[in-house]
Amino acid sequence: MQSKTAADFPWTGSHPWDVDIAIVGGGPAGLAAAIRLRWLKSMPPLPLSTCLINSGPLGGLACLGNSILTGPGLAFPAAGLVSRLRDDLDRWPLPILNNKVIGVERRHDYFRLQLEDGGSLRAAAVIMACGMLDIRNMARFWRQGVLATFGNRANIFTILRRELPACRQPLVLGGAHLSRLQQTITTLNANATLLVPPSCQGAADTGNLLQGELLELRESAGVLKGALLKTDTGLVEKQVDRVIIEFNSLELGRGLLPSGLPCLENGYLQTTTNCRTTISGLFGAGDCTGPPFAALVAMGQGAEAAFAAYDYVHRMKYNLEPALFAYFGDSRVKDNLAAPDDFPLRAELVPARLLRECPVAGLEDLWHCLDGRTSLGALCQRQGLGEEELFRRINQLVKERALTFCPL
């Protein structure tokens, strides 16, 4: 999947934002939202541009391999889930930024997302699906140096007692409540380093407890050797042979999410009905909105947030309710679903580009005129083309999913 930068997004003409909907986080929640939105976009009459911003591997925590959807008669390994979602996105890609969102700021009628690399992206709506943990390249070392505590308190202590004495330089990641385990952890391994998120309240740096974030795990010949940390005092290289993610303290923690979001007392994004928040245009799905922490729930919420965000953007851009839930009642959309490569064009439709570059050689001149303001009828005159020929060319672009049509 190709990595994009903010500069890759086409300017949307009359709107002061780069992309209609930005999804933050590429775990089960973010992927489900992306697939749902991409599917909506694939229907030419539904105008939408979207992108995914993810700092870790696509799949999020489900990449850690051991989250399995279970039920009576069903056991579905997370790896299978992640690869199916990724395959689906690969077949019909969305722009993906390999970046981290560090701040979300509401500005007039759009959001400004501040990115870790110093850049920013403007989006009309934002779906926060960033989970509880920025997992960076940790999945690569899963069970080969990286492991997680899970379950009840007794289980956590069992894991710590088993793992900590057996390694030389462990790094334990968690939330603010990790400080309560500081003494236990230090007794089990005097070389242990504890790392809590930078904005955790009440967790000042003391002894081996650091406030900061993990940027990257280092390896040598495939073996975990160290970690690059970002702390208040700058970048720190640590020798590390084991990383333990203490999820229980993360679940209870604060300061896990980018700045500027409406958070609950316990740190989670505050959502209302349909994955909305108290800020219009801001939606939340998955673990970042609190328990239950389950992949299937995260995916359901991702899909729901996608519908809600689409509804919001459509109303804002066009002052119209989208025909979202009427695919099979709207004959225009139905026809399009039946024969997606032969969209019925009409002179009054107004095409708008969805891609930066023209994907069909020879149509570049026409491509640059598709500005979201000029109807097909006007384009016939401007290009000196008959309706039949113009529609033929436009349909070539429709087949490439390169443009959309503004509602009448």
Ligand SMILES: Cc1cc2nc3c(=O)[nH]c(=O)nc-3n(C[C@H](O)[C@H](O)[C@H](O)COP(=O)(O)OP(=O)(O)OC[C@H]3O[C@@H](n4cnc5c(N)ncnc54)[C@H](O)[C@@H]3O)c2cc1C
């Ligand atoms: C050890 C373990 C076992 C589990 N077992 C099960 C199980 O058996 N069954 C089950 O259903 N669930 C299980 N889960 C839970 C399940 O994995 C999560 O509920 C699910 O992955 C949550 O999905 P999500 O998309 O909300 O967040 P995540 O999966 O956490 O994905 C979030 C993504 O966003 C990225 N990100 C974070 N911050 C930012 C940012 N600021 N900007 C950009 N990107 C960001 C992260 O790097 C990550 O890629 C388990 C979890 C763990 C850790």
